[in-house]
Amino acid sequence: MTAEEVKKKSVVKKEKKPPRPEDLAIDVASQEMIVRSREMGVETIFDRAQTMKACNIGAQGTCCKNCSQGPCRLPLPKGGIEGEDTRKGLCGATAQTIAARNFARMVAAGAAAHSDHGRGVAETFLAAARKETKDYKIKDTKKLLQIAPDFGVDITVEGKDGETLMRDMDEIAVEVGEAALAQWGQQQGEVCTVKRAPAPRYELWKKLGVIPRGIDREIVEIMHRTHMGVDQHYENLVEQCSRAAIADGWGGSMIATDLQDVMFGCPYPVKSSANLGVLREDHVNIVIHGHEPLLSEMIVQAAELPELLDLANKKGAKGIQLSGICCTANEILMRHGVPLCGDYLQQELAIVTGAVDAMVVDVQCIMESVANVAQCFHTKIITTNPRARIESGDTIHIEFDEHTAFEDAKKIVRTAIENFTKREKEVIIPDVKQDLVAGFSYEAIEYHLGGTFRGSYYTLNDNIINGRIRGIAGVVG
């Protein structure tokens, strides 16, 4: 063996130390659970983030697999982004075209996801308005009357003697539901809620030609334009991104908010708390995770049923503690004060407490790995939406249908209660939670700035304009 080889052999490869929990999360509760997950050998996103190395072509958005001739990979040219760029895919697509197409497909996916949530809400709203389901009701008639004109629905009718009469509320609700649902499949014209934008903004969109015609149409058009050999002009592609994004933000998502408010009531300020410390060791803990309030609203009601509270007591629990993660959490937080268990990054850590008897998930932001983490504990992961199932682990599926919503919710709560007695691992809940006030809906802010009769945004707007209020931060889940 040469001296060089001996030297090489004697160098003991140093194990790379994992980063300190405080370098991974600022939140103390998360740090505590990261330590526990490591001690138990349970892998979480904080571990995966250490080994995941982004592909530098993918990071630039210049890998294309939009047709079967690819994938075409366009690495950065010599001289970097400033140098002469002669990169092309097999079809001749430039780096700009490929990057714009990839971005456009991300916009399409995001708009599709948000707006499909809105479609589900519109379908349930219509079922409630037509009285095809007994579990959902038209609750906030004030908001219904406020939004009806935006959907082209009259709220009054002329009486026999020329007097103005209020139309039947059920009729208005059905027409609003039909008009709302039609926005998805509309082929021409404008998505009706876009007109709510401030006039200068609306005029700018009109001038730029980015007013969406229909919600689904703009998303489908992105998929078409980004296909091989179609739109090969990055600016033109980005223009379509704007159309789809407006269709989502000022269409699908806004309509979802409108109809949810009518069905479940507009949020008003309510006290609650947040972080993993909201879990309770002596309660059945049900964590609701995902995006849609249709299911969680029912679970909130089911968890208050005396028969299910009795069952929880019989199993040795003092009660049922509901909490939420992600947008579903936000929905039940702002309407019912149900505490927030954690954010997106805490979904695995909530299970690591050993206290979660069931994590009920619907759509979006649900890490597939929750099923793996749950396998190390007694936690049941319950998928509920036919669009979003998880293959890994011992996940169970209890399908949620708006026509049998309350019964489905009861079944889910019962499953969680039955699981309470199966806790095996020590329960360690970080003693960390923060008090909060949520529920500042548009309507609530307007009310708080002037009361029932003089509610207005004038005070807020005026103080922003005169500089006394420096700005407003939106915290988006």
Ligand code: SF4
């Ligand atoms: S569309 Fe063009 S760049 Fe993309 S995979 Fe096909 S040939 Fe390659």
